[in-house]
Amino acid sequence: MVNGVSTGAGEFKGPALRFADPRRPWSVEQSYAVVSGVSGGLPDVLDWIADKRGAQNHRVSRIPFGAMRNWHFEDDTGDLRHDSGRFFSIQGLAVETDFGTVRSWSQPIINQPEIGILGILVKEFDGVLHCLMQAKSEPGNLDGVQLSPTVQATWSNYSGVHRGREVPYLAYFRDPPPADVLTDVLQSEQGSWFYRKRNRNMIVQTTDDVPLLDDFRWLTFGQIQEMLRIDNLVNMDTRTVLSCAPADGLSPGDDWGSLLTETEMLSWITTRQAEYQLHTRPMPLASVRSWTRTEDVIAHERGLYFRIIAVDVSTDSREVDSWSQPLIAPHGRGVIALLVKRVDGVLHALFNARVEPGYLDVVELAPTVQCTPENYAHLSQAERPPFLDVVLAARPEDVLFDTEMSEEGGRFYEARNRYLVIQVDEDFPDDVWPDFRWLTLHQTGRLLQHSHYVNVQARSLIACMRGLR
Amino acid sequence: MVNGVSTGAGEFKGPALRFADPRRPWSVEQSYAVVSGVSGGLPDVLDWIADKRGAQNHRVSRIPFGAMRNWHFEDDTGDLRHDSGRFFSIQGLAVETDFGTVRSWSQPIINQPEIGILGILVKEFDGVLHCLMQAKSEPGNLDGVQLSPTVQATWSNYSGVHRGREVPYLAYFRDPPPADVLTDVLQSEQGSWFYRKRNRNMIVQTTDDVPLLDDFRWLTFGQIQEMLRIDNLVNMDTRTVLSCAPADGLSPGDDWGSLLTETEMLSWITTRQAEYQLHTRPMPLASVRSWTRTEDVIAHERGLYFRIIAVDVSTDSREVDSWSQPLIAPHGRGVIALLVKRVDGVLHALFNARVEPGYLDVVELAPTVQCTPENYAHLSQAERPPFLDVVLAARPEDVLFDTEMSEEGGRFYEARNRYLVIQVDEDFPDDVWPDFRWLTLHQTGRLLQHSHYVNVQARSLIACMRGLR
Numbered sequence: 029m030v031n032g033v034s035t036g037a038g039e040f041k042g043p044a045l046r047f048a049d050p051r052r053p054w055s056v057e058q059s060y061a062v063v064s065g066v067s068g069g070l071p072d073v074l075d076w077i078a079d080k081r082g083a084q085n086h087r088v089s090r091i092p093f094g095a096m097r098n099w100h101f102e103d104d105t106g107d108l109r110h111d112s113g114r115f116f117s118i119q120g121l122a123v124e125t126d127f128g129t130v131r132s133w134s135q136p137i138i139n140q141p142e143i144g145i146l147g148i149l150v151k152e153f154d155g156v157l158h159c160l161m162q163a164k165s166e167p168g169n170l171d172g173v174q175l176s177p178t179v180q181a182t183w184s185n186y187s188g189v190h191r192g193r194e195v196p197y198l199a200y201f202r203d204p205p206p207a208d209v210l211t212d213v214l215q216s217e218q219g220s221w222f223y224r225k226r227n228r229n230m231i232v233q234t235t236d237d238v239p240l241l242d243d244f245r246w247l248t249f250g251q252i253q254e255m256l257r258i259d260n261l262v263n264m265d266t267r268t269v270l271s272c273a274p275a276d277g278l279s280p281g282d283d284w285g286s287l288l289t290e291t292e293m294l295s296w297i298t299t300r301q302a303e304y305q306l307h308t309r310p311m312p313l314a315s316v317r318s319w320t321r322t323e324d325v326i327a328h329e330r331g332l333y334f335r336i337i338a339v340d341v342s343t344d345s346r347e348v349d350s351w352s353q354p355l356i357a358p359h360g361r362g363v364i365a366l367l368v369k370r371v372d373g374v375l376h377a378l379f380n381a382r383v384e385p386g387y388l389d390v391v392e393l394a395p396t397v398q399c400t401p402e403n404y405a406h407l408s409q410a411e412r413p414p415f416l417d418v419v420l421a422a423r424p425e426d427v428l429f430d431t432e433m434s435e436e437g438g439r440f441y442e443a444r445n446r447y448l449v450i451q452v453d454e455d456f457p458d459d460v461w462p463d464f465r466w467l468t469l470h471q472t473g474r475l476l477q478h479s480h481y482v483n484v485q486a487r488s489l490i491a492c493m494r495g496l497r
Numbered sequence: 498m499v500n501g502v503s504t505g506a507g508e509f510k511g512p513a514l515r516f517a518d519p520r521r522p523w524s525v526e527q528s529y530a531v532v533s534g535v536s537g538g539l540p541d542v543l544d545w546i547a548d549k550r551g552a553q554n555h556r557v558s559r560i561p562f563g564a565m566r567n568w569h570f571e572d573d574t575g576d577l578r579h580d581s582g583r584f585f586s587i588q589g590l591a592v593e594t595d596f597g598t599v600r601s602w603s604q605p606i607i608n609q610p611e612i613g614i615l616g617i618l619v620k621e622f623d624g625v626l627h628c629l630m631q632a633k634s635e636p637g638n639l640d641g642v643q644l645s646p647t648v649q650a651t652w653s654n655y656s657g658v659h660r661g662r663e664v665p666y667l668a669y670f671r672d673p674p675p676a677d678v679l680t681d682v683l684q685s686e687q688g689s690w691f692y693r694k695r696n697r698n699m700i701v702q703t704t705d706d707v708p709l710l711d712d713f714r715w716l717t718f719g720q721i722q723e724m725l726r727i728d729n730l731v732n733m734d735t736r737t738v739l740s741c742a743p744a745d746g747l748s749p750g751d752d753w754g755s756l757l758t759e760t761e762m763l764s765w766i767t768t769r770q771a772e773y774q775l776h777t778r779p780m781p782l783a784s785v786r787s788w789t790r791t792e793d794v795i796a797h798e799r800g801l802y803f804r805i806i807a808v809d810v811s812t813d814s815r816e817v818d819s820w821s822q823p824l825i826a827p828h829g830r831g832v833i834a835l836l837v838k839r840v841d842g843v844l845h846a847l848f849n850a851r852v853e854p855g856y857l858d859v860v861e862l863a864p865t866v867q868c869t870p871e872n873y874a875h876l877s878q879a880e881r882p883p884f885l886d887v888v889l890a891a892r893p894e895d896v897l898f899d900t901e902m903s904e905e906g907g908r909f910y911e912a913r914n915r916y917l918v919i920q921v922d923e924d925f926p927d928d929v930w931p932d933f934r935w936l937t938l939h940q941t942g943r944l945l946q947h948s949h950y951v952n953v954q955a956r957s958l959i960a961c962m963r964g965l966r
Contacts, residue, residue: 044756044840044841045753045754045755045756045840045841045843046754046755046756046757046758047754047758048758048759048760049758141776143770143771206757206761206764206765207758207761209760209761209764210760211760212760212763212764212767212768213763213767214767214770214771228767228771274760284514285514285515285516286514286515287513287514287515288515288675289515289516289517289518289676290517290946291517291678291679291680291681291743292675292676292678294681294682294946294947295675295678295681296675298681298682298683298697299681301612301683301948302612302683302697307610371513371514372513372514374514388857388858389857389858389948389949477759477763478763478947479770479858479949480858480948480949
């Protein structure tokens with residue numbers, strides 16, 4: 029039967045077989061090229077953020093653990109938990125691996141087994157796709173308000189454990205018509221700080237008349253892209269969702285060539301997963317070696333890695349008006365960098381197959397460099413992360429991207445990283461390190477349709493690189 | 498620069514950018530059409546198997562646990578372990594989930610954290626791709642010898658813990674030239690019997706002069722396909738590797754249309770992963786409720802599910818000449834079936850998003866029906882697996898495939914399942930059950946390039962369906 033023709037009995041049968049809509053990646057691409065939209069130009073948008081930064085009355089103060097409302101250290105384990113048993117807890121994790129220079133350790137880690145939703149609602153205005161973005165403050169944020177997705181909802185948020193206000197626009201992401209979904213994939217978060225946490229990264233398109241709440245604006249992809257160049261403005265959740273958006277390289281026939289074929293890339297990842305052992309075992313926080321707890325901080329004995337602190341938060345713009353919570357405060361500012369080069373005109377980036385204790389599947393692809401240099405200060409030159417010195421010594425004309433961005437302010441206190449994209453010459457050596465490979469953005473775009481492949485730091489940089497071709 | 502041209506200085510620079518070789522899936526397809534190869538016709542191959550069944554001197558006898566050499570029950574946990582600490586152990590697992598009718602239970606499970614290699618070496622003879630297949634007996638096999646991949650190696654095998662003979666042909670799979678790899682992906686095994694076990698499924702092509710050892714023959718894909726129609730002949734490891742072979746639907750531009758687009762399919766899988774909770778916790782085998790251990794069996798109190806037994810094995814065809822080991826002996830013969838239908842001429846099969854306690858990522862796609870009917874005998878009609886009655890009542894002309902096949906004989910004792918493919922009418926209802934969706938073989942072929950998507954029972958049926966178009 030030919031699709032969509034009359035079956036002769038007065039019925040009209042619609043086509044049963046369906047095909048990917050080729051207009052979809054194109055409409056995302058097109059929106060990337062537009063920097064003025066229904067909310068005005070970029071200056072208008074920045075004014076709006078500045079207004080919100082002034083208006084959102086968000087007070088964060090450090091308090092002793094004992095002063096936290098609704099949180100307690102468990103008697104037998106020393107784990108830090110919410111009285112409801114929900115949200116997240118801070119526990120211990122024992123780690124053994126044959127990856128890297130340190131093979132066995134224990135550490136505090138956030139355990140948040142629920143899958144949350146990070147969702148961006150998109151809609152066409154004047155033929156251009158716009159994203160419904162939120163000016164949202166989080167207790168750990170530098171500068172308070174950052175540009176956030178339409179929805180950031182933990183299961184506790186949307187199941188009502190919060191006893192707070194309803195999460196606006198959440199209904200668009202709860203059970204969307206399948207044809208309206210542009211992106212829907214579980215992605216991991218920081219594997220050194222979170223134990224097996226994943227969030228659902230979603231982009232859903234609507235043609236509804238959507239009421240525009242205070243704190244929300246419709247922005248083009250191109251406007252968000254410009255805002256990524258401003259320090260600590262676009263939050264981590266926005267970056268990870270954008271990295272998974274359908275755009276270049278996501279239509280199946282679109283093959284520009286690459287240093288590795290698809291099969292070779294997947295086989296390399298398989299070798300890394302099969303090669304490395306990672307055994308993790310949750311343990312009582314009180315038994316973690318080399319970490320000590322005082323009345324207001326849990327810290328490593330040498331001051332490295334991160335501290336756990338407690339804060340009291342009050343605000344008038346959140347579902348709940350005031351609360352206390354623990355936060356992870358990383359030590360020092362991280363350097364997160366991708367080396368890139370053009371091979372016969374096609375942009376490639378150097379990814380690192382990296383083991384982190386919180387990954388569900390042992391290895392994910394990380395940027396070329398992902399470290400906090402200060403944590404390596406006590407180690408020898410040979411133990412410094414590979415390529416860190418290449419990044420730090422880059423000539424200004426080779427720095428394609430350089431912005432300080434922060435990690436999720438709902439869990440991390442002023443967690444700042446310098447995100448860099450550094451170009452190197454085409455004859456920069458290939459494939460001599462078994463844990464590093466040059467991949468194109470078309471290839472990582474396809475990997476990002478699936479879980480377990482690309483870590484959150486690499487996803488941030490991939491989002492930032494949309495503008496580089 | 499144009500690829501492959503002189504750079505003018507007397508050098509010749511080869512092309513740097515590479516593309517998937519379109520000939521590769523084609524050469525696999527072509528071999529599927531060939532049923533006579535360098536080892537003769539199918540009757541010759543069956544004679545060879547019959548000879549091997551007569552010749553391989555494989556004696557398996559049940560023994561009490563206390564008579565096992567090199568295995569012991571641990572004092573404090575009752576876990577069954579090898580004295581070396583390697584191979585695998587049998588432990589307890591506590592399971593809580595909101596999937597299915599039983600929400601909380603504990604059970605014995607095999608813990609084998611090492612990643613093994615299941616590898617098929619392929620080579621062209623007279624322009625036709627042939628697979629190097631092994632006539633191999635395993636202690637749990639019905640009829641002793643079955644058709645097995647070139648290599649089935651646990652890490653213990655190839656690291657020398659066995660103290661036995663070297664695994665032949667293993668070198669081809671240890672560090673193959675990337676361009677020779679057709680398939681290399683980690684896939685799960687039975688999630689009810691194994692805790693998070695995965696093996697590396699590999700197909701590697703060679704142009705070497707490969708010495709042909711006794712017990713090995715070069716067979717075309719078409720010959721193996723014919724042998725899949727004979728009961729208990731092609732082993733599980735062969736079936737899973739074949740299911741991952743590049744063939745139809747694996748060239749990226751090849752889109753025949755489907756009831757769901759790629760994005761819709763992936764979003765459906767994401768909803769299932771996000772929807773269901775699965776919490777598992779390893780526990781002492783001795784503490785597992787409703788299971789009891791006697792001197793020669795560990796069994797469920799109602800005789801359901803499976804038993805754990807011990808066997809003594811002697812053989813002259815293995816790396817080690819004699820050993821004892823535990824085996825899992827399932828209760829009853831399973832029914833594993835896919836419903837299929839044509840939609841505008843394109844074959845679709847009905848897959849079930851299924852939670853099993855041993856999956857690393859909560860949900861994998863299972864066949865339409867996967868059960869042991871006898872385990873449901875004590876339950877009400879409403880609790881019977883959906884579609885089981887459709888399968889059992891199928892008219893003979895609608896049964897496209899019906900073969901009894903066994904699961905891995907190195908771990909399972911006479912684990913037999915009836916594998917069926919049943920065709921239904923095009924107007925068989927669509928998408929009314931949230932855990933079931935119709936997918937094309939092109940779509941599952943793409944999913945099979947990745948871990949965590951398709952379970953081992955579904956992979957067996959996908960291998961069997963290569964012949965159905």
